[in-house]
Amino acid sequence: MPHTALGIYKPLLKTSDNELGLDPEDYAILLTDLTHNPAGKREEMAEVMFERFNVHARLMAHQPVLSMYPFGRTTDPVVDCGHCLTQAVPVHEGYVMPHAIQRMNDVCLQLTRYFEKHLQTLMEHKDHIVEDMKRKCCYISIDFDAELKLNAEAHLIHEKLTACHVVSLEKERFEVLESLFSLEGPC
Known part of the structure; x- marks a missing residue:
């Protein structure tokens, strides 16, 4: 259950209801979405939000697009560096250009190894x-x-x-x- 949409969102929305005194039914919800997330997963998340938690509105936005908003930008390349996957994502006028995304696996591991090399002098x-x-x-x-x-x-x-x-x-x-x-x- 933890890797399903319900398993992920249930504890979060339960916390918002119990500890924050917020009822999910009274609020719209913003969900971040991976650029490579299959359409079926998006539909599953929407279904869980509307049918299980009765949210009245939801917006699903790609993480690279949201990362640009604090800087007042809507068009730029975004480098999204995660634990297992790093991707260069072109964003134009607030939309991800999926055909131009470049993905690389294990970049963070490579950076860790590079950093270890630089620390070797100290460790010697x-x-x-x-x-x-x-x-x-x-x-x-x-x-x-x-x-x-x-x-x-x-x-x-x-x-x-x-x-x-x-x-x-x-x-x-x-x-x-x-x-x-x-x-x-x-x-």
Whole structure:
């Protein structure tokens, strides 16, 4: 049921009714649509909205078109980059030009790999960096439980690694050395 239109919209509209005090029957609803969504899926979504939730009006719009509105644009190319699919979508006067859409799979994965390559230089020196951070930031707590409680009130420090890299440390600063006093020993 979660991957059907009813499975997707039921919890959402139930929340709007219960927590927001809004009755879906009193409002028009805007649904975003994928550029490659089959017509049958659009019909299914419309049927669920009208018959199950009794909405009096609905508008279905393509995501790339909606992404242009905050910028006051109606004609532009839009790059829609998702987890598994990236597409270049030409939009003209508020309409998607489906014949000209270019799709590429796994672009985000490729970008992640590219980013990993750039981070490798930093990671080659990670032992040195971690050792330096341990010396600068870690300490033995006199009262571990009190320190944990105090840390819960958001004592956060930021350690600058390089001009572009900052690591945030909280309870790690004293938990690391506390492991020396545990029965299991460090690590």
